[in-house]
Amino acid sequence: MSTQFFLEExxxxxxxxxxxxxxxSRTREALCISIGIDPKRLSFIRDSSDSDFFLLxxxxxxxxxxxxxxxxxxxxxxxxxFHNGKYANLLAEIAxxxxxxxxxxxxxxxxxxxxxxxxxxxxxxxxxxxxxxAKNKLVIGSVVFLIGLAxxxxxxxxxxxxxxxxxxxxxxxxxxxxxxxxxxxxxxxQIISIYQEVLGRKPTNYEQKWYANxxxxxxxxxxxxxxxxxxxxxxxxxxxxxxxxxxxxxxTDYKFLDSTIKNNNVSLASNIxxxxxxxxxxxxxxxxxxxxxxxxxxxxWLDGVMHNNSVSLAPNKEGYTGTKWVVNIIGNGIVALDNQxxxxxxxxxxxxxTVNLAPNxxxxxxxxxxxxxx
Numbered sequence: 001m002s003t004q005f006f007l008e009e010x011x012x013x014x015x016x017x018x019x020x021x022x023x024x025s026r027t028r029e030a031l032c033i034s035i036g037i038d039p040k041r042l043s044f045i046r047d048s049s050d051s052d053f054f055l056l057x058x059x060x061x062x063x064x065x066x067x068x069x070x071x072x073x074x075x076x077x078x079x080x081x082f083h084n085g086k087y088a089n090l091l092a093e094i095a096x097x098x099x100x101x102x103x104x105x106x107x108x109x110x111x112x113x114x115x116x117x118x119x120x121x122x123x124x125x126x127x128x129x130x131x132x133x134a135k136n137k138l139v140i141g142s143v144v145f146l147i148g149l150a151x152x153x154x155x156x157x158x159x160x161x162x163x164x165x166x167x168x169x170x171x172x173x174x175x176x177x178x179x180x181x182x183x184x185x186x187x188x189x190q191i192i193s194i195y196q197e198v199l200g201r202k203p204t205n206y207e208q209k210w211y212a213n214x215x216x217x218x219x220x221x222x223x224x225x226x227x228x229x230x231x232x233x234x235x236x237x238x239x240x241x242x243x244x245x246x247x248x249x250x251x252t253d254y255k256f257l258d259s260t261i262k263n264n265n266v267s268l269a270s271n272i273x274x275x276x277x278x279x280x281x282x283x284x285x286x287x288x289x290x291x292x293x294x295x296x297x298x299x300x301w302l303d304g305v306m307h308n309n310s311v312s313l314a315p316n317k318e319g320y321t322g323t324k325w326v327v328n329i330i331g332n333g334i335v336a337l338d339n340q341x342x343x344x345x346x347x348x349x350x351x352x353x354t355v356n357l358a359p360n361x362x363x364x365x366x367x368x369x370x371x372x373x374x
Contacts, residue, residue: 001158004224006062006065006070006097006098007058007062007070007094007097007098009333009370011094011097012035012055012058012059012062013111014060014090015054015058015073015074015078015096016051016054016055016092016250016251018078018081018082018087018090018285019050019077019078020050020051020054021082022078022081027065027196028053029043029045031077032045034059034072034076034077035069035072035073035076035077036069037057037061037066037069038071040062040079041213042056042057042215042217043213043216043217044056044057047362047364049249050249051247051248051251052247052249052368054238054268054366058070058073059071059331059332060220061221063224063228063332063345064220064221064314065097067098067100067148070098071095071098071100072178072258074091074098074100075091075095075100076081077090079091079095080195081189083267084132097104100235100237124245127162129202132196162272165231166366178299185322187216188208189210189217190215190222191203191207191212191215192208192224193206194222194226194229195207196225197226197231198208198227198230198233199233199239199285199286200285201285201286203324204286204326204328204338206326206336206338206361207329207330208330210330211225211327212224213266217301222349227332228329228331228332229329230328231332232331232332232333232334232335232371233329234371235333235371235373236280236282236327236335236371237280237286238280238281238282239279240279240280240373241277241279241280241293241373241374242278242280242371242372242373243257243272243277243278243371243372243374244256244257244276244278244369244370244371244373245369245370245371245372246268246347246348246349246350246366246368247259247334247365247366247368247369247370248349248350248351248365248366249327249350249366250350250351251348251350252350252351252353253270254267254268254270254348254350254351254353255268255269255348255350256268256269256270256271256272256276256350256351257276257278257302257348257369258275258276259271259275259276259292259294259295259300259313260275264298264299264312264314265312265313266302266313266355267309267353267354267355268314268348268349268353268354268355269353272281272374273294274293274294275292275293275294275295276294277292277293277294277374278290278291278292278293278302279291279292279293279316283317283324286326286327287323287325287326287327287341288324288327289301289302289317289323289324289325289337290302290323290325291317292313295313296314298315299313299314299315300313300352301313301314301315301316301317301323301324302314302323302325302346303319303320303323303341303343303345304322304339304346304357305322305357306322306328306339306340306342306344306357308357309344309356309357309358310356310357311346311355311356311357321340322339322340324339325337325339325340325346326338326339326340326341328345330368331368333370333371334368334369334370334371335369335371336361336368337367337369338371339357343350343359343360344357344358344359345357345358345359345360345361345364345367346358346367346369347364347366347367348366348367348369349366350366
């Protein structure tokens with residue numbers, strides 16, 4: 001199965017924000033079932049914050065090409081809540097990217113609860129869709145009902161023969177079949193092989209556990225994991241200038257790793273400027289040092305101070321062991337940075353804009369960072 005990406009990062013951020021704002025009382029399992037996803041297949045449905053769950057869910061759907069589920073999430077779950085104002089327009093734009101009307105219309109005969117796509121405002125048209133919908137509701141309803149009666153009968157007569165005649169014609173997927181993964185040993189070996197192939201190194205323990213969990217639960221195909229590692233590693237090549245955005249649970253303006261002018265402190269900023277840009281220096285396989293581009297003289301190397309779990313800037317990278325960061329790739333452009341490989345994780349506290357070293361990643365959502373090349 002080839003990987004398709006329908007949504008951009010800004011679209012994903014918008015959907016996460018609206019899901020958090022909607023404050024759905026339903027359980028995560030009910031949400032998954034509503035959009036046609038088996039919750040038992042999602043290893044991240046437990047032991048994660050709402051923000052992390054929504055992020056992983058949307059990225060999972062986006063990476064495996066689940067266009068119909070994304071459409072249902074956008075149109076069926078969110079649009080009835082945000083049907084007015086700017087959020088309605090944002091949802092309309094996302095729905096247009098997903099081509100929701102065309103995709104879902106192909107499955108109308110199987111939908112017990114059709115998505116109200118005709119209620120979504122089209123930002124490209126001047127006609128108010130709600131007025132147009134009201135004017136045509138009776139006519140459309142009658143036509144659809146009559147067509148539905150005829151179509152349903154015809155569908156039942158032909159569906160079985162159609163499926164039987166095409167079963168033997170389905171091409172064999174180039175993506176390895178996850179159900180063929182016999183045991184955890186096979187899964188671990190597959191992940192090691194990918195890292196050796198792409199990066200020339202073995203995965204860290206954290207990377208191994210992260211992707212093994214996805215494979216064992218049949219959440220992501222191997223090709224998707226390989227693409228994710230390849231794209232992310234390309235951002236961390238020697239000399240690249242990057243920004244790092246904390247994916248902390250609290251959605252505030254504090255998000256970009258930033259060097260402050262005074263006291264060599266490190267914090268989170270709301271905008272990207274020279275102080276939020278970091279030059280990558282590769283020390284060895286999977287280990288980097290980050291040089292701040294806003295500091296012309298003086299201390300400019302990102303430094304984790306182990307004895308008090310603080311993060312500051314050091315004057316050079318050679319004399320300070322805290323300037324060595326082990327990169328853990330855990331998504332498309334998403335990493336966790338382990339200081340000296342000692343389970344001291346770079347953590348952005350988006351609630352107040354501070355940065356520290358966290359003892360683990362599970363309880364600290366700010367330990368996940370989105371990298372963008374500048």
